[in-house]
Amino acid sequence: MTDYEQLISNLAQLKLNNFSENYQNYSTEVDQQRLSFGEALLKLTESELQYRRDQEIKKRIQQAKFPIVKRIDEFDFNFQPSINKQEILGLKSLSFLNNHQNILLVGSPGVGKTHLAIGLGLIACEHGFKTLFINCHDLLLALRTADSKGTLERQMKRYSNYELLIIDEIGYLPMKPDDANLLFQLVNNRYEQ
Template sequence: METERIKEQLKRLSLYRIAEIFEEEAAKASKVKTSYIGFLARLVEEEVLAKTDRSINARIAKAKFPQIKTIEGFDFSFQPSIPEAFIKELAELSFIGKAENVLFLGPPGVGKTHLSIALGLKACEKRKRVLFTYANELIEQLMAARVNGSFGKKLQILGRLELLIIDELGYLPINKEGANLFFQLISKRYEKGSIIISSNKPFEEWGEIFCDDVIASAILDRLLHHSHIIAINGPSYRTKEKMGATSNN
């Protein structure tokens, strides 16, 4: 049939959304006597929307979020130390355009990872290049790249990201080699790309994280030069959920 031939040709052109809807849209257009231009405009609009959705979904997949978290799903009433208006301002993503950094500091379970992911998701929706990684995994990858001779290439890949999210910095100590490689990464991205870091350690204890006060100072110097710092002091969401589950049993 003619419609099947049209479908196949549309698919060959990667116009999958138009291939899916053109018969139904043609019937609607015929019924209400839509102009040829109007009919074509409708098909093109649907294809653009579909490609945008696919692009966003692909970026979310490439970002490697451990789970999907949103600003709308965050309970600011449970964590009043977090400035809600400022977080929503950050969600407008002007900090990425300025290559500024965001640092979330606080004890485990207070929402640092949730907010980091939520900002990363907003960036994906704006079709930014984003990657989420845990600090210990990042250090392992950098050290492996150094051993196999691909460290320079790894730095280039990480340097091209518009937003790099590093979670759980400070939970495990980083040896001097790892600290040196991490410093090179921070230097590579300095004033070129944004970083979000979450840490359970205050800045004065970062020398312990990197096992070297000098390297820690150099890293902080670059991170804090253009940065937004959110210190969270409050109860743990995970403890709250656990207590809620216990009381319901």
């Protein structure tokens, strides 16, 4: 096995896949004396770290279960002039998460509440917050099922572990008193944490 093959094997064992993919480019730069060895190594490690950050963000976004990727920057505030643009843009700081505050987006169907909620969720994922997007009907179905199986406490704990829980379409369908009670328990459980 050549030194190069051994290096690539070592990088694979260390799970430095991005490093391995970019090694040859930087090796050529060093060979042609455009970069010092130290500069090349610094660039390779920076590239690996950025790759890992990007992969973590992708994983958080995938785990959040967004129905579609929609960013706040893509939202057409001219289409919905009743929405306070500055207030929404202020939410991008995510201070509400650090302050443990709830955000309610209230309005008629079709005004863009889901788009804005997803956009905030994406920002939260990019900043390392564990996020889940779920439709209210699906959430209540999961809670009812857990309640009937005697696993409600575990399910409540699962939903309470998310730093950002986005519940879409609350009030879209009529809610039975038992469902309202389950939703209240979840909100109360999250509030206590």
